[in-house]
Structures are given as C-alpha cells and as structure tokens.
Amino acid sequence: xxxxxxxxxxxxxxxxxxxxxxxxxxxxxxxxxxxxxxxxxxxxxxxxxxxxxxxxxxxxxxxxxxxxxxxxxxxxxxxxxxxxxxxxxxxxxxxxxxxxxxxxxxxxxxxxxxxxxxxxx
Numbered sequence: 001x002x003x004x005x006x007x008x009x010x011x012x013x014x015x016x017x018x019x020x021x022x023x024x025x026x027x028x029x030x031x032x033x034x035x036x037x038x039x040x041x042x043x044x045x046x047x048x049x050x051x052x053x054x055x056x057x058x059x060x061x062x063x064x065x066x067x068x069x070x071x072x073x074x075x076x077x078x079x080x081x082x083x084x085x086x087x088x089x090x091x092x093x094x095x096x097x098x099x100x101x102x103x104x105x106x107x108x109x110x111x112x113x114x115x116x117x118x119x120x121x
Contacts, residue, residue: 035104036063038096045110049087050117056094056110057082063098063106070095087114 040058043049059079060066066073068083075081085094094110 034062035102036098036100036106037061038063038066038098038106038108040096040108040110043110043112046112048113048115050115052087052114054085054087054112055082056085056096058096060098060106063100066096066098068094068096087112089114089116 038058038060040056042057043054056068058081060075060081061079063075063079066075066081068085073081073083090113092112092114094112096108096110098106
C-alpha cells in the first residue's frame with residue numbers, strides 16, 4: 001500500500017502551510033505576549049557613585065508608561081530614556097516600573113551607593 005507522491009501532496013502542502021502560518025503568527029505576536037522589558041545601561045546595579053548627580057539610561061520595549069521612583073519619565077521613539085537623579089548619602093534604591101496596555105508590569109530595582117570623594121588638603 002504505497003502511496004504515490006501525487007496522493008500525498010494534497011495532504012502535505014496544506015499541513016505545511018498551516019505550520020508555517022502558525023509559526024509566523026507566533027513569531028510576530030511574541031512581543032505582545034511577552035509584556036514590557038526594561039534594560040538599564042548605566043549605572044550598574046550595586047555600583048558606587050562619587051558624585052550625587054547620576055544619569056540613569058537604558059531602554060524599554062513594549063511599554064506605554066514608565067516611571068522612575070514613582071514619577072513618569074519620557075522615552076524617545078526607539079524606547080530609550082536618559083534621566084538625571086540626585087542621590088542621598090549612602091545606600092540608594094532606585095525603582096523603574098514599566099506598564100503595557102494590557103496591564104502587565106516589569107519592575108527593576110537598582111541599588112547604588114553614594115560615597116563622597118575624600119578631600120585632600
């Protein structure tokens with residue numbers, strides 16, 4: 001009972017088409033399914049700063065709202081942000097929260113220690 005190629009082709013081609021379309025649909029919709037993503041470029045988590053004014057920069061994907069310590073910050077068209085923040089003496093905890101349209105949340109915590117540079121007299 002061998003089936004010829006002509007008999008298998010009408011079964012195989014629609015199945016292949018459905019598999020390709022399903023894979024493509026998943027690939028294109030994974031950004032919607034994953035939710036927001038925050039990438040912090042500077043400063044590194046756990047770093048020590050010698051000046052009280054630091055720049056927090058990075059990017060966010062698939063988010064329509066992002067906050068830095070509870071206040072909204074602005075992102076450019078590519079999703080990049082660059083904000084200045086004044087540190088208190090000692091240990092500082094910085095919180096970034098991104099939300100998307102579906103209500104999913106990504107939260108990143110940054111820990112930075114501000115240590116004044118020693119003055120030489």
